[in-house]
Amino acid sequence: MTAHIAQTTLVEEAAAAAEGVAGVAFLKPGLAERLRSPLSRPAAHTGRTRPAGVRMTADGEDGSWHVEIQVVVARRARAVDVARAVRAHVRDRLTTLAPTHPTPTVTVTVTGRV
Template sequence: MSDQDVTDRVTRAAARAAEEAPGVAFLRPGLAELVRGTALPHLKGTTAPADPPRTGGVRARRQGTQGTPRAGWRLELHLAVLDGHRALDVTRAVRAAVTDAVRGELAADTDVTVAVTVTDIA
């Protein structure tokens, strides 16, 4: 499995976990994703139907080198919180859910760092 395949799996798992966390309205793609067009579906059949959907609002990167004590993943999520929910509670729930989801995709002892930025209240 290629590095890009693993990154895609991690990103999709993180997005699913974040969207299911209580108080999350939606994931918000960043400006870079909008400019590159990765936050929106591809137009006019440029993407094969078997291609997985893009996950705006989640950025996943490897940290360190595979097999070293500092190897792991850093995930950055940007999301909107539902009105009536405390942003602090939502970010804690998202952080825990994403960490568990990523470790479920990889290995239970994988070092996972999750940064959550609340960009809006919906």
């Protein structure tokens, strides 16, 4: 991929990386997802809606990012192990996609269990 990647692409990649970790049931849905009609359209120019459980902000002048991820874990999984795995997986995925940027800071919050 190119050195400059759109933030929306990185947010989608972070969401996909988090959802791929064993023990993650799903990303925390936002209010819009709870109220949205099943017939509603995804965001423009993307294949899906913007993930509500992921927020990415610029962390400093050096171009670093701070990524906040909110997940709901499966009841059978230890929340701390899942949170650590999500943090490592997301950080590794974003570092692979944008190797010229500083390593992002990733914060994972477990918001529920199902």
